[in-house]
Amino acid sequence: MYWKLLDHLSPIYILSARIVFSFFFCVLLVAVMRCWPKIRAELRRPGRMLRILAASLLITVNWGIYIAAVNSGHVIDVSMGYYLNPLFVILLSTCFFREKLSRMEWLAIGLAGAGVFLMIFRFGQIPWISLMLGTTFAAYGGVKKALHLDGLTSLTLETACIFPVFAASLFFMEHAGQGAAGSSAGVWILILFSGVVTATPLLLYGQAVKWIPFSTVGFFQYIAPTITLILGVLLFNEPFTMEDFTVFLFIWLALAVYLGSSLMNIWKGRKQNKGGKNLG
8 A cells, every 4th residue: 555655656766765765764773772783793794694685685576576566556466476475485494494394284385386377377377476476575584584683683784785776776766857856745755754664564574583483474474465455456446357266266275274284283282281281
């Protein structure tokens, strides 16, 4: 909804503003919380800085696709991408973090894959927007989990890596008359606060990937695409065809299977804990 209010601006300009003002917001938080020693410590470790650069590039691509998709009327494709993202996260969790998946979880991944392949082979469409959004954000989360940095330090360094490029982009676009010059005060307020809107959820996400299993992070991420789908259909009046419904049905079934598997594991764990206490 926020980016729709800026859809008269080019996606590159909005992306540049997100990155530049996210960097300023993070620097402000670092100064207030006196986190400079952590920043300096990471800057002295070239190997880790390369990983932070990788995370920076991944989230930049993700943001760029997201903005372009939303402002060109593809909110439902965005929703599908973030429905698929938890399943990509689950797959990454077993490939790179050795988190074991049950048969039910593998079934969930298979159902989601079936939905995507149905779209490709039956309807002749490759959901590029959805696949790119899902994979880039899953990979971004994986890199952040491997770094095991606190959210603020990580995001400050990520935005710092690409700040010069996008600050220059803002300057040249304004100089060429392709920016927000002449816009209302309301538009400028939205641009200035784009850093807060961008950084806050990512700071929380950065903490989440440190504290809980990566597969669980994936599970909770089904909330956002549900809201996005509702906005796309009811607020932005995007068409939701029977073909769309069929593909989404596979993905929803996948999430239902995964939810059922998670609830069963929680129930078994509580039952075992009760049994242990009774024996004690």
